[in-house]
Amino acid sequence: MKKKAGVNQISNRANCIINIFFLIYAILCIAPLLLSLGVSLTDEKEVVLHGFNFIPRKFSLDAYRFLFQDASHVLRAYGVSIFVTVVGTIFSVMLTALYAYPISRKDFPAAKFFTFFIFFTMLFNGGLVASFYINTQLFHFKNRLYSLLLPLMMNPFNVLIVRTFYKQSVPKSIIESSKIDGASEFRIFIQMVLPLSKPAIATIALFDTLCYWNDWFSSLLYISDVKLYSLQYTMYTALMNIKYLLKFGETSSDALNSLGTVPTQTVRFAMVLIAIGPIILAYPYFQKHFVKGLTIGALKG
Amino acid sequence: MKTLKKHFKYYPLYLMILPGFLLILCMRYLPMGGIIIAFKNINYADGILGSPWCGFDNFEFLFKTKDVLIATRNTLLYNLAFIVLGMIVSISFAIALCEIRNRYAAKVYQSIFFFPYFLSMVVVAYMVFAFLGMENGLLNKNIFSLFNMEKIRFYAEPKHWPGILVFVNLWKNVGYSTVIYLAAILGIAPELYEAAIIDGASKWQQIVYITLPSIKPIIIILAIMAIGRIFYADFGLFYNVPMNSGALFSTTQVIDTYVYRAMTKLGDLGMAAAAALYQSFVGFVLVITANWIIRKIDSENALF
Numbered sequence: 001m002k003k004k005a006g007v008n009q010i011s012n013r014a015n016c017i018i019n020i021f022f023l024i025y026a027i028l029c030i031a032p033l034l035l036s037l038g039v040s041l042t043d044e045k046e047v048v049l050h051g052f053n054f055i056p057r058k059f060s061l062d063a064y065r066f067l068f069q070d071a072s073h074v075l076r077a078y079g080v081s082i083f084v085t086v087v088g089t090i091f092s093v094m095l096t097a098l099y100a101y102p103i104s105r106k107d108f109p110a111a112k113f114f115t116f117f118i119f120f121t122m123l124f125n126g127g128l129v130a131s132f133y134i135n136t137q138l139f140h141f142k143n144r145l146y147s148l149l150l151p152l153m154m155n156p157f158n159v160l161i162v163r164t165f166y167k168q169s170v171p172k173s174i175i176e177s178s179k180i181d182g183a184s185e186f187r188i189f190i191q192m193v194l195p196l197s198k199p200a201i202a203t204i205a206l207f208d209t210l211c212y213w214n215d216w217f218s219s220l221l222y223i224s225d226v227k228l229y230s231l232q233y234t235m236y237t238a239l240m241n242i243k244y245l246l247k248f249g250e251t252s253s254d255a256l257n258s259l260g261t262v263p264t265q266t267v268r269f270a271m272v273l274i275a276i277g278p279i280i281l282a283y284p285y286f287q288k289h290f291v292k293g294l295t296i297g298a299l300k301g
Numbered sequence: 302m303k304t305l306k307k308h309f310k311y312y313p314l315y316l317m318i319l320p321g322f323l324l325i326l327c328m329r330y331l332p333m334g335g336i337i338i339a340f341k342n343i344n345y346a347d348g349i350l351g352s353p354w355c356g357f358d359n360f361e362f363l364f365k366t367k368d369v370l371i372a373t374r375n376t377l378l379y380n381l382a383f384i385v386l387g388m389i390v391s392i393s394f395a396i397a398l399c400e401i402r403n404r405y406a407a408k409v410y411q412s413i414f415f416f417p418y419f420l421s422m423v424v425v426a427y428m429v430f431a432f433l434g435m436e437n438g439l440l441n442k443n444i445f446s447l448f449n450m451e452k453i454r455f456y457a458e459p460k461h462w463p464g465i466l467v468f469v470n471l472w473k474n475v476g477y478s479t480v481i482y483l484a485a486i487l488g489i490a491p492e493l494y495e496a497a498i499i500d501g502a503s504k505w506q507q508i509v510y511i512t513l514p515s516i517k518p519i520i521i522i523l524a525i526m527a528i529g530r531i532f533y534a535d536f537g538l539f540y541n542v543p544m545n546s547g548a549l550f551s552t553t554q555v556i557d558t559y560v561y562r563a564m565t566k567l568g569d570l571g572m573a574a575a576a577a578l579y580q581s582f583v584g585f586v587l588v589i590t591a592n593w594i595i596r597k598i599d600s601e602n603a604l605f
Contacts, residue, residue: 010400010504018397019406026413028472032428033416035439039431051442052431099321102314109308114318121329124585127577128560129570130335133349138331154324185313214421217536236423239430240545265437272427279419286419287412294477295484 033276040064040270044263052265063266067274073234074274081213081231084148088212092153093205097197100159101189104166105175115163122156132221147222148230152211158204165200166193203293206286213279235271338574359575369576371551372559379539379555380531382467383474384524391475392520395482396508411483414476422537429469429542459552462543466553469542470535478523485516518599525595529588532580533557556580 009015031054039052043060050057067074102108103115125131131151141147170193178188194201219233229237279286308315335349342355363369394414398407417425432439433455441452455461493511502510534555543553556576563573 009402014504015400015402018401019403022397022401022406022410026410029413029416029476032425032431035431036428047437051437052434052439053443054439095321095324098317102311102318105314108311108314110311110315114322117322118325121325123588124333125329125581126332126335127574127581128557129338129564129574129577131332132335132564133338133570133574134332134335137349139327150324150328153328154321156325159321185311185317189317210419214419214423216421216423232421232423235427236541239423239426239541268427269431272424276420276424283416283419284412287415290415291411291480294480 036269036272040266040273042266044266047265060266063263063270066263066267067270074231074271076227077229077231077234078274080145080148080228084145084215084230085209085212088149088152089205089208091149092155092158092208092212093201095154096158096162096204097194097201098189099154100162101166101193103159104163104170106172118154118156118159136222141222143223143225143228145228148212148215148218148228151218152208152215155204155207155211158207162197162200162204165197170196199292202289206289206293210286231275235268235275238268238271336574336578338570339578341571343570343574355571359571360579363572363575363579368550368554368559369556369579372554372556375552376532376534376555376557379463379466379470379534380527382463383470384527384531386467387471387474387478388520388524390471391478392482392513392516394475394479395486396512398479398483399486400504411476411480414479416476417473418477420473422535422541425469425473425537426541426544429465430544433465456544456546457548459549462549462552466538466542470538473538481519481523482516485519486512489515521598522595525591529591530584531587532584536561 010018035052035054038054038056039047040063041059041061042053042056043058044062046056046058046060099114099118103111103118105111126134135141135147135151139147139150174192174196175188178192183191214232216230216232216236219228219230220236223229223233338349339359340354340356341349341352342358343349343352347353398411401407420428430438433441435441435452435454435456438455441455445452453461455465489512493515494507497507497511534557536557539553539555540558540561543549546553557580560573560576560580563569563576567573
């Protein structure tokens with residue numbers, strides 16, 4: 001952060017007002033999370049009687065017990081989400097880095113064509129209906145894992161970010177001298193270009209991770225088989241349709257018997273906590289790199 | 302022959318680009334072919350090519366319905382509100398974050414403001430529901446009763462939603478854009494401020510005459526990029542957060558959700574495709590126009 005001369009500091013009063021305002025806004029940012037946590041730890045009957053509250057009147061772990069007694073369901077959704085996120089991110093980053101490199105090279109004769117080829121997709125697309133129809137009819141997207149992976153792979157914007165980064169931070173002379181030394185294009189790419197562009201690669205990897213982890217729309221379009229529900233889509237279904245929650249309770253009647261009824265309200269919020277759990281754990285790391293990545297982008301512009 | 306040879310020299314680069322090229326071709330270009338659905342009287346039995354052509358009938362039918370006009374109006378007004386308010390709030394936040402004295406506190410605030418950006422719209426919808434729900438919602442059940450206020454049926458009364466949706470959008474995205482503006486402000490040369498202080502400029506004058514003009518390029522770019530996307534809406538925000546409630550369509554329906562509902566609920570593929578094409582086409586024109594404007598203002602920063 002910038003160092004300021006003493007005379008240039010804002011007055012005590014202004015400093016105080018801004019701080020108070022930011023404090024309130026900061027609370028506003030995390031209040032929904034705290035509320036969800038509070039509800040998920042409350043006894044279902046208390047919720048029905050007194051509504052949602054930050055602090056549980058009567059503490060209970062029933063909601064989590066319910067979710068994990070029928071753990072196969074939650075774990076499967078977790079598995080789908082983790083698989084899609086990991087595989088999706090790896091492929092996205094690889095394809096993006098590979099595509100961005102040739103179009104960053106001034107001497108590559110087809111660079112212009114391939115740049116426009118990806119850029120055009122940012123300007124125009126077939127729209128939801130056309131993509132849905134083609135994807136289901138031509139590529140058989142219904143209930144396949146790849147229908148969660150492919151549509152989000154290679155975001156054109158990410159390709160352009162990486163291309164710009166290559167252009168700016170990989171000196172042309174390095175590439176040329178390696179060529180003279182007899183290194184192949186692939187070797188130059190892997191041993192010279194990639195290591196130099198780690199910050200950009202890390203940034204788009206984070207973007208991709210977040211994008212895959214939070215995706216529920218592809219599932220909404222293409223998935224109807226419960227086994228392939230991702231975590232976000234399971235939550236979507238439970239939010240829109242309380243019957244779904246009851247139904248997934250039926251799969252293990254033990255869970256129902258031991259708890260009496262399905263704690264429909266509290267379970268929903270236990271799911272919120274479970275779904276953002278990994279993000280909260282990785283948050284400091286994520287946040288730091290996101291800010292760095294965004295800063296790179298902003299300074300460029 | 303000579304040009305072929307020139308290209309052949311670069312075959313490793315072609316190999317690198319090939320997988321991505323194929324993916325873009327399949328996932329982004331082939332679906333464009335589906336656009337013809339908008340001009341067909343589609344039925345599943347005959348498939349996309351076998352169905353009879355119907356010219357612009359789908360479009361005619363589409364624009365006769367009031368829903369499209371409402372959806373278009375909503376999309377435009379919401380996006381305008383998001384752009385204008387988002388800009389004012391995040392630029393003020395960025396400037397204020399730079400000014401507060403405790404650097405450590407500034408970092409902490411920034412991290413916390415960024416948090417909502419990481420949540421999916423499904424999760425956000427749950428959180429909004431926790432506050433606004435009719436039966437158990439925090440506001441209705443616990444807060445309003447404290448002040449002897451009547452319960453508000455948020456999920457049944459459309460009039461509350463413009464405010465709620467604008468608020469949720471800001472809440473989710475302000476942290477993100479604040480960071481972008483913050484980076485731009487930190488890039489301003491300190492000498493400018495030092496000179497201004499010597500000339501006796503007040504804090505306010507420094508902001509108006511140094512900070513804002515210095516970050517003008519990034520403000521313009523972000524604004525124009527947003528204007529280019531003004532025909533598109535965040536599907537998750539408008540579909541999940543109001544919980545797909547039919548009673549709220551008059552203020553929550555946007556083109557994206559309209560297309561999705563026309564496709565899935567009405568089952569009218571032709572009309573839905575016409576609506577989607579209308580969106581893509583106008584979006585395309587807007588992006589081109591926006592870029593043309595950037596080039597007029599500042600050719601360095603044009604997208605293409």
